[in-house]
Amino acid sequence: MSKHDADAIVVGGGLAGIAAAIAVATSGLRTIHLAPAGPPDRRTSALMMPSVDYLRSAGLIGEPAELGHALTQIRIIDATNRLIRAPETLFDAQEAGLPAFGWNFANTHLMESFHEVATTLPNLETRPIGATELAENTLTLGDGSRLSAPLIVGADGKKSLVRAAAGISARERQFDQAALVCDLDLGRSIGGASIEFHYPQGPFTLVPAGGNRANLVWIDDRAALETAKAGGEATLLAAFTDKSQRLFGKIALAGPAFVFPLSTLSVDQAGTNSVVLVGEAAHAFPPIGAQGLNLGLRDVADLAAALAAVDRTADDWAGRVSADYSARRAGDLARTGGMVDTLFRSLLAEMLPAQALRAGGLWALKLAPALRRQAFAVGMGSRA
Known part of the structure; x- marks a missing residue:
């Protein structure tokens, strides 16, 4: 008999946390999800089509029109009084051969849909309590009890206890x-x-x-x-x-x-020693380019892929999952972090060379269809 209470424990009750718990349980692992109650999340999430496709394929939502609103165009207007201004630019999904770039969802609606799915999984147990300590794959909970599992998934936000306990360093800028x-x-x-x-x-x-x-x-x-x-x-x-x-x-x-x-947060690695990080435990950005939850859902998709690829009869299967997951996420996290940071800095830049580069870039996107299509792919999180 296993000495552990579950095969995996997911810490964190946000959208990325519950999506990760569902993905881990769907892979066949006995899963405990620690999800302390919090205030309703009144924000919305603009999810690009690859994220929407993942949610549908994972069974987390049905038809997107039942929960959200289609994003068919993106219009950018330079409202500054700078010497060098960018042109007004319109991106249309039809130009990319798509009915929409993505869908805008209320986070409360997504959470309701995710919770409905979670209740259908017999190997997923949700507990409305948080963790106060992690040591050697054993979590101490808020009530003093303890739980252990070979695999620990940290989805517990920017101040992640799981990340700190795993010794994964984070760089944060306010x-x-x-x-x-x-x-x-x-x-x-x-x-x-x-x-x-x-x-x-x-x-x-x-x-x-x-x-x-x-x-x-x-x-x-x-x-x-x-x-x-x-x-x-x-x-x-x-x-x-x-x-x-x-x-x-x-x-x-x-x-x-x-x-x-607003702040940014990045990590050197998204997993190590049987611990993986998803969502804002691994990355956080200003709400520029609609990357926050999109990136978190790509975390979840890669975690599911790492679980599907591992031989779970091996004694160190959880360590292999964390190493594989970290390797899968490295490129995407670096690319997206660099893109969002560059975009945000360009919006705030006062120096003429930076203004010229930004304006020139938008002129190029406005006038070059091939470049626009490439920008569509990058902005939507395409892995191609």
Whole structure:
């Protein structure tokens, strides 16, 4: 009889955590998911088509139209007063031969769908409790009890206990900028277009949420966002109207506004010694280029692939999984991290050479169809 309580323990109750728990259990492992209750996640996630295809193939969602809203266009508007400005650029999914670049989902809807799937798996046990310590594949829980498993999956966020206990170093950088998110009702619909107004301190982005509803992600200096939020609804709406250049008629709040600090986090390796990291335990970015949960779902897909490839009769199967998983994720994490960091820095750059490079890049994308198609593939997370 095994001395362990399960074959795998997944720590972390967010979307990446529950997706990982489902993937591990679906692979046939006896799985315990430690998912302490948290406040509802009122944010949305713009998932590109490879991520949506994975969710469907894994049975985590049905038809995307039942939960989300199609993203058919991306419109970029340089709203700065810089000497060198980029052209307005429109990317259309039809040009890439696609019905949509992806779908915009409310995180609460995704969570509900994932939980429904989890309840159908007899070898997946979910416990609403967190971990306080990890040592030699044994977790101490918040109530003082202990659980052990050959494989530990850390999906416990930027301050990951699992990552620290495994000795995986992380590099983190805090930004002066923050993100304000909320839902808006617009006087004129944006259809299926995600519209990005690029300002000196970051983009002001409207993402389609059905009808005249849009999800706003506004990146700016944190002090400016906090001041706008503290000013009340009238101050916020005046700022939204100004930032959107009065293109969408009367704007109304459709829910509360939240301000989140921005940072980046990266690791040298995503797995070691029978421990693997997924989601924000392994990477975190500003909400630029729609990479956050997309990258987390690619983590989960590669974890499933590593589990499918291993010989589980071997005594060190969990160690082999962590090594294989780390190798599978290395290239994607490096590429995506570099892309998002470069893009974010280019949006904030004040130096003329950087402005010229960014404007020239957008002109090239605007005028060269082949280059646009390559950009589509990179932005959507294509592995080709």
